[in-house]
Amino acid sequence: VSLAPDDGVWPASYTAGTRPEERHVATADPVHLILPADPRHLRLARLTAAGIAGDLGFDVERIEDLRVAVDELCAVLIDEAPVGARLSLEYRVADGEVRIQGELDVPAAELPEIHPVAAELLDIVADDYRVELVDGRRVFHLVKRGRDRAGDG
Amino acid sequence: VSQDLDQHLTVVVRPAGDEIVFALAGELDPHTAPQLQEELDAVRGVGHGGTTFVLDLGELTFIDSSGLRVLISAQKEIETAGGRLVLRRPSATAHRLLEITGLVDHLEVEP
Numbered sequence: 001v002s003l004a005p006d007d008g009v010w011p012a013s014y015t016a017g018t019r020p021e022e023r024h025v026a027t028a029d030p031v032h033l034i035l036p037a038d039p040r041h042l043r044l045a046r047l048t049a050a051g052i053a054g055d056l057g058f059d060v061e062r063i064e065d066l067r068v069a070v071d072e073l074c075a076v077l078i079d080e081a082p083v084g085a086r087l088s089l090e091y092r093v094a095d096g097e098v099r100i101q102g103e104l105d106v107p108a109a110e111l112p113e114i115h116p117v118a119a120e121l122l123d124i125v126a127d128d129y130r131v132e133l134v135d136g137r138r139v140f141h142l143v144k145r146g147r148d149r150a151g152d153g
Numbered sequence: 154v155s156q157d158l159d160q161h162l163t164v165v166v167r168p169a170g171d172e173i174v175f176a177l178a179g180e181l182d183p184h185t186a187p188q189l190q191e192e193l194d195a196v197r198g199v200g201h202g203g204t205t206f207v208l209d210l211g212e213l214t215f216i217d218s219s220g221l222r223v224l225i226s227a228q229k230e231i232e233t234a235g236g237r238l239v240l241r242r243p244s245a246t247a248h249r250l251l252e253i254t255g256l257v258d259h260l261e262v263e264p
């Protein structure tokens with residue numbers, strides 16, 4: 001799949017290297033990652049996010065933001081998860097954004113409390129996020145844009 | 154020297170004059186933050202009240218809120234005991250996080 005600038009995927013800051021139309025994005029289809037719900041594996045969630053954002057031409061700071069955001073949200077979901085629980089992640093690309101949804105595969109009665117430091121950080125690094133219970137399971141949604149929307153900032 | 158089995162984080166502790174230096178390399182996240190906390194707890198009892206504890210963050214490739222929380226609590230405990238905590242030559246990743254959270258104004262950071 002080749003995406004041209006008019007597809008809205010390429011950030012305004014994209015200038016270096018090959019022309020956008022020469023860059024082939026392999027992430028138009030969703031990417032699925034299933035991990036044991038253990039902090040040991042959070043780096044894989046970060047690595048995948050960084051790879052997808054890098055393919056989209058996100059600048060270094062936005063890639064760092066995304067790494068932190070997905071790490072924080074995954075950490076919330078797997079907090080005190082039972083042994084054997086799994087964390088499913090779906091990474092999607094649309095309109096110049098990376099959208100990530102995470103779900104823990106075990107029933108939960110309530111959401112863990114997000115530590116104030118984590119909440120403050122998420123407010124800074126994520127363009128949009130929410131954590132919720134869906135059908136008794138912990139779920140997060142995360143959006144990180146490759147550039148500011150017109151009128152932002 | 155401590156290193157988790159997956160080599161996510163390496164902590165090398167060495168005395169250097171009046172300082173105790175913790176050289177961190179790798180990632181500081183919910184998996185490895187307890188490791189750093191244990192290192193700090195183990196060594197803090199060795200230092201006297203005026204000891205300067207230096208965390209060398211030059212090789213830190215990732216840090217999140219769990220890592221920041223270790224730094225914040227360490228600073229409080231060390232200062233309460235009459236010592237200093239210095240964050241030395243933070244990597245670009247670490248420095249940016251300290252900056253955007255405003256912690257750069259509350260923790261002692263050296264280039």
